[in-house]
Amino acid sequence: MSNAAEPANIMEAIVSLAKRRGFIYPSSEIYGGLNGFFDYGPLGAELKKNIRDCWWNDMVRRRDDIVGLESSIIMHPKVWEASGHVAGFTDPLVDCKVSKQRYRADQLFFAPVYIAQFALGRGSVGEASPPPSGFTWSNSPIFYVSALETENVEETLKEAAREHKRKKSIPGEFRLGGIRDMTEAKPEEIELIPSPATGEPGSLTEPRSFNMMFQTNVGAMTDASSVAYLRPETAQGMFVDFKNVVDTTRVKLPFGIAQIGKSFRNEITPRNFIFRSREFEQMEMEYFIHEDADWARCHEEWIAWCENWLKSIGLPASHLSRYTHPKEKLAFYSKGTVDIMFKYPFGVQELWGIAARGNYDLTQHATASGKPQELFDETSKKKFVPHVIEPAVGVDRILLAVLCAGYAVEDVTDEKGNVEKRTVLRFSPRIAPVKVAVLPLLKNKEQLTNRAKALHAKLQKRYAVQYDDGGAIGKRYRRQDEAGTPWCVTIDFETIEQPGDTFTLRERDTMAQRRITESELFSLLDEHVY
């Protein structure tokens, strides 16, 4: 059961297998591909659908307190203003071309420096304190200084100015012009501002803003009034439709609204296969609770629920861990966020975020829309805005996790003692793209193929199954191993010659074989596929 693949190459092997077996293709490949986008092939589409269905069934259908929703991908642009995405998604960045350092423009401060000189010119500049008698300030800045955001930016900048004066032997008093950050720099100033890394000007780029929301235009006109965004998260749909759900579905606190759907983020660096892509699918649920409810307990319950759900689709507990966001890094409205982490081959990464968001979102939308988002408390006779616990997970990240966790290359020793490699994807039967493969032992015996086709047709009504009569039986077993099919049933001579109508059931993980009847097979599937 050893994992023969080198850890360093394991992602490469998984990407290669995913392509070869039809799980995942690069998007638009015949045109050279498109960075950050992927297509799901026949097996990938089944796998992904199964993950969605498991989640939807467990989260919505098998609970009495959660209802489903499908909101539109393009929503009113004001939704994203209220949610903070229009402002908060813009992170202008500045690069230093020499040191290759990158800074957030709003965290990189600069100031022009003026030097006292004899009063030869036409008066002082700016709003500075009066110059010493007999001197006036230089008309234009002699040089610029810069500093990263610290507790005392002004002092740091002054220190930098003193240092520069000393190095360049510039005499006289100095004063700083207004301190600004790089987002406020004029184009002609960029060249003059020194890089914090080198201390020399000329290497900084203009601030470039990376708003991660994809923009489009709605309607025939392409102007400012038609701008709309592809949603960067599905959550806002649940908040915006909160009152609709409350008014039309008889839900009572605590209750949740769940949604599965595509979201879009123009990521600067898509990386790690489908882990961070620009078009991805989210499964989010907003669980609304009373403002006086014990949110911390509810939060913990949802974290545990999510962990158990991940285990139920076959992710090993050994690969799961928790990361609690430090208080000081939380958004001001957040009471706490815990990420369930997964040990991917490329590192331990965020899989499922469970955030206690207070009533921030509903309050924002109430303010922005002018429509109160309140419920009435019959006990206290007061209106209140519910708080929310939000478990948010990416389908694609789960799919990658089950691919990585299930992938194994084993050494198999045959009867003659030869060691061969067996590649297998150990998907849980719940999510496996193919539940069972139906194989006639031999292709050229009609009795076998007829019985096999009949069984296949019967299974096909309820389950994703495959019929395969190509090549030797061993090869077909291995082919199903690579597709992650948990069981194969082989129609052999015992099936048609012995009483009992039994088949060979071959298990993927152990390669063990046993006899099984048709009704036993259906019971087996019924037990494990739900």
Place this chain on the structure above:
RNA sequence: GCGGCUAUAGUUUAAUGGUAAAACCUCUGCCUUCCAAGCAGGUGUCGUCGGUUCGAUUCCGACUAGCCGCUCCA
């Protein structure tokens, strides 16, 4: 967006300034009584565009995509 490395069949890899090879996979046929058997066939515009050259898959440049490191990840 920056730096380094890379791009040959579906996959993994060769060779070569004179238009390419192997294995595996896949498909068709034959054969095959339980773990990638065998035989016979089929499937390739060397990522794209341009430059140098009599001639470029090979050398150069740009672009696109991938990997690694920065950066980013509300």
